[in-house]
Amino acid sequence: IRRKAFAHRDTFTSLEEAQAYLTEIIMRLNSRKHYKKNQTHHELMLEERAARQVSADIIPFDASELFEFRVDKYSTITYRQNRYSVPEGHVGEWVKVKASAEKILIFSDNACIATHKRSWQIHQWIMDIYHYLRTFEKKKGALAQSECLSQAPTKIKKLYKDYYIGNERDFLELLIYLKEHNNLEKIIVAVEQLEKNPMVQISTDKIIFLANQCEHIHKTVHSKNEVTTQSLENLSAITALFETKKTGVLH
Structure with a gap:
């Protein structure tokens, strides 16, 4: 071959x-x-x-390396001269690492706590912004210039750049919501819906509210019609009743 x-x-x-x-x-x-x-x-x-x-199950071939590493003070493990982030709360613990050609899987107590795309470079920091939310809650000013934000998905970075510069506290609230619900696409749809109404000040409360409403609508409405369109416009008008004054960043 x-x-x-x-x-x-x-x-x-x-x-x-x-x-x-x-x-x-x-x-x-x-x-x-x-x-x-x-x-x-x-x-x-x-x-x-x-x-x-009919005789035996076929088990896929898994070409991986298995290691055990201690999580350092930066909440990362080092594998082949690259650092991979681990969720907060595991500093000092020993974790198991399964490394394949494409992915790095990190396990603690037989549960997968982190998944990263493997880097074939050296001396790289591969960071997941969701692994450091508690740290950023204490040091909000560090978020803007962090390596975590620079490596975040493009849509998340665009949300921060367009609506949250100088308002890191609300941005962290949105990230916590995203981590719990894993519904980035619904958040993007909600933001696009709010952008259609120039009278509405976009904020985390409005985005989350509309994202939850959109989820309900997608489950119950199967086709787009005049009633659906008018309902979404009404929801946008309702969100305008929320507080529209931005809160400054707390460093």
Whole structure:
């Protein structure tokens, strides 16, 4: 496989591109007919899999390394000269790390507490902003220039840049809500809905309120019509009744 794939091409811009190329080569090879049988390798594989299912389960091959590391004072573990963040509350504890070619999984008491995309560089800090929310609650002024925010998802960084610069306290409230509900897309939809009404001052309370309402609407309404549109406009008007004065950042 290595010769048939990478003897023809061995330069790629990313690991993902190399994986896609390898998959294409494998699919091409498996579509050829076996030299002794009038069937493709893919068809023979399906037959073998069906025959094995009646006798034993097929367990996927897992190429990973297993280690045990102590969480340092920065709430990170160091694996191959890179630091990966661990949720607060585990400093000084020993955790198990499962490292594959793509992911770093961190376990404590047999529960996965953190998942990171593996970095193949060196001396990198791979941080998850949700792992440090309690620290930022005590040091709100450190959030703006933090490595955690710079590595946060693009949509979260855009929310901060557009609506929360200088108002880190409300931004942290939104992050805590996102961590608990894992509904970033609903938050984005709520913000877009609030932007349609220029009379409404966008704040965390309004975003969360409308996100919860949107969730209820999506569960009960199956098609967009005039009633739905008018209901959303009414919700936007209701949110305008909330306090619209911004609260300054507390450092």
